[in-house]
Amino acid sequence: MISIKDLLLGQLAVEKGLVTQAQLSEVMKEQQDGKVDPNATVSPTNSKAARPLGTILLSKGMIKEQDLVALLEEQSRRLESVKTCQKMQKVEYLFGQLLVKYNLATMLQINKCLEIQLKMAEKGVTPIPRLGELLVEHGFVDKKTVADVLKMQDKDVLFCTGCGRQYNVVGLEEGKAYKCKECGGVMLKRALLESLKADETTFGFEMPTEER
Ligand SMILES: [Zn+2]
Structure with missing residues (x-):
């Protein structure tokens, strides 16, 4: 399940021209598949929790930190x-x-x-x-x-x-x-x-x- 928070954040990132719709879809798919972060410490009990979209975009270098701050505010x-x-x-x-x-x-x-x-x-x-x-x-x-x-x-x-x-x-x-x-x-x-x-x-x- 994609959370409404992530849906909104993704929509905003596209609106602001930070990422394209295609890039967003790709990242969201990866997020759902859970293959996004090889460094993530995923505990077995918590394996279903997806990383927040903003964190993923940031770690991929698709957005800058100040972008993320602005996105989260909006x-x-x-x-x-x-x-x-x-x-x-x-x-x-x-x-x-x-x-x-x-x-x-x-x-x-x-x-x-x-x-x-x-x-x-x-x-x-x-x-x-x-x-x-x-x-x-x-x-x-x-x-x-x-x-x-x-x-x-x-x-x-x-x-x-x-x-x-x-x-x-x-x-x-x-x-x-x-x-x-x-x-x-x-x-x-x-x-x-x-x-x-x-x-x-x-x-x-x-x-x-x-x-x-
Ligand atoms: Zn009432």
Whole structure:
């Protein structure tokens, strides 16, 4: 298995013109075959652990140390952006489900757009377009439908920013803070979520993180 970290790092090295796609494929193949480093001290219990791609590129002289430092920095920025995107998608998914429920879009179309969002996050695009925008852009749904469904979703529904559950709240009070019954996450209205763009400085800020 190639880790997402290595995939990203390799993609970045190609983007920056440090290696060609062909060179990268070659090195990754070697990495998977485990024939890359004759000097590696591989313990029998640990024989499946592949060396990090960055280390391999460095030891082969394909990149310099300062390249690796820059690549690793960009890699962690993008991993962060992927994480943020995945959190955002918990909510986007519910919006998608609603479209499917009313036969306004297919699950295939929703999944395609969610996949595009993730790809964009991997490429470091900010902010990530919302699912509604992407569905319109691809001609799957028209603008009015997106607006209507968002409005419908916003009425008395709160979304948990932690686990993505949605709740119908009877007699919703404006300005009152609601917490998720399941995970204790902060509950927000759709409109609030909409105003938060998918970069870590704004969207991530509202998110209770499981990792920390
Ligand atoms: Zn929750």
